Amino acid sequence: KYGHRNCYCRPSVVIQSHYNMTDIIIQLNDSEHLVQTSIDEPIIQTAVRDGLRLIHSCLKGECGSCRAYLISGEVDMKTNFSLTEEEIKRGQILLCKSHPLSSEIIVKPIHIPRVC
Secondary structure: OOOOOOOOOOEEEEEEEEOOEEEEEEEEOOEEEEEEEEOOOOHHHHHHHOOOOOOOOOOOOOOOOOEEEEEEOOEEEOOOOOOOHHHHHOOEEEOOOEEEOOOEEEEEEOOOOOOO
16 A cells, blocks of 8 residues: 555644643644544654554654654654754654643644655
8 A cells, every 4th residue: 555654644733732631633735633642642643543644654763754843832752763953953853752741732744745
């Protein structure tokens, strides 16, 4: 199907925390998708679990295919083997290793989707 497990769509993600759960609104083109997650679950894992096709590959913080710009809010990026310090200073994060820390987060994935 996808060769080496890459999934493609270009969302913007808005996250709002409520107690220990986080609502994530993922904007894909002209539609929005709401998913709920624990604050302990990375953004990409929640979206994929709920059936959304976002760009990703290794899920280990190594390949960088799930990189995104953190537009607003704060996340804890647990592991990073692919972003440079300069990219992090410019606001890039890895969706596979980023957990929400603030009550509202907006991220914009960098990779442009391929139409399947």
